[in-house]
Amino acid sequence: MKKIVALLIAAGFSLAATAAPETYVIDTTHTAPRFEYSHFGYSNQVSRFDNTTGKIVIDKAAKTGSVDVTIDAKSVNTGYATFNNHLQGEDFFNTAKYPAITYKSTKVNFNGDKVASVDGNLTIKGITKPVTLTVTSFQCMPHPMLKKDACGANAVAKILRSDFGAGKYAPHVSDEVTLTFAIESVKE
Incomplete structure (x- = not known):
């Protein structure tokens, strides 16, 4: 009986040793x-940032991970160059003083094997x-x-x-902003 228990414990340690965090680098062309x-209540305007970098670490077995993302605030893209420059001014992103927007996780939350949300700063x-990001879809597989x-x-x-x-301009231009992230990353 002792041999069986020792064998099970050794197998458990062996399996735990094989589970390791995996690091994925953000694909800037698909993020x-x-x-x-x-x-002004007329319409919802949608704009984006064209340059994002960072890393995502996932340990599926331990159900842990981390997210570290940097967005180039100067890459704001409204589809209109004059408005892009306006948003880069002091009233909004102030990119001359603060060229980057960052998100750093404090906890990655799983629902089963899938990432469900990310708490972070x-x-x-x-x-x-x-800010907590609610993950609406999550998929890992061979590219x-x-x-x-x-x-x-x-x-x-x-x-x-x-x-x-x-x-500036709130409440006429809404104070509430919805952030949406479409992220793809490739294993290091």
């Missing part, structure tokens, strides 16, 4: 953070606030073209832009 807000204009493992996710959160020192 698009977007933000949406009401414009969002920093805009040097102001850091806790058919790159022949490497890859993970992708979609996530959403709501923030108040005034919390980050960017509340």
Whole structure:
């Protein structure tokens, strides 16, 4: 009996040793953070950032992970160059002083084998606030073209832009902003 228990314990340690965190690098060509807000109640405007970098670490066996993302605030893209420049000014992103927006996780939450949400800290204009991203889809599998493992996710959160020192024209232009992230990453 002691031999069986010892064998089971050894097998458990062996399995635990094989589970390890995996690091994925964000694919900048397939990652698009977007933000949406009401414009005077006429319509919801959607804009995006074109340059995002970072890493995602997932340990599926331990159900843990981390997210570290940097968005180039100067890459804001509204589809209109004059408005892009306006958003880069002091009233909004102030990219001359704060060129980056960052999100650093404090906890990755799983539902079964899938990432369900990510708790973390969002920093805009040097102001850091806790923000939870609700993951609406999450998939890891071999990438058919790159022949490497890859993970992708979609996530959403709501923030108040005034919390980050960017509340000009509120409430006419909504203070509440919906953040949407479409992220793809490739295993290091």
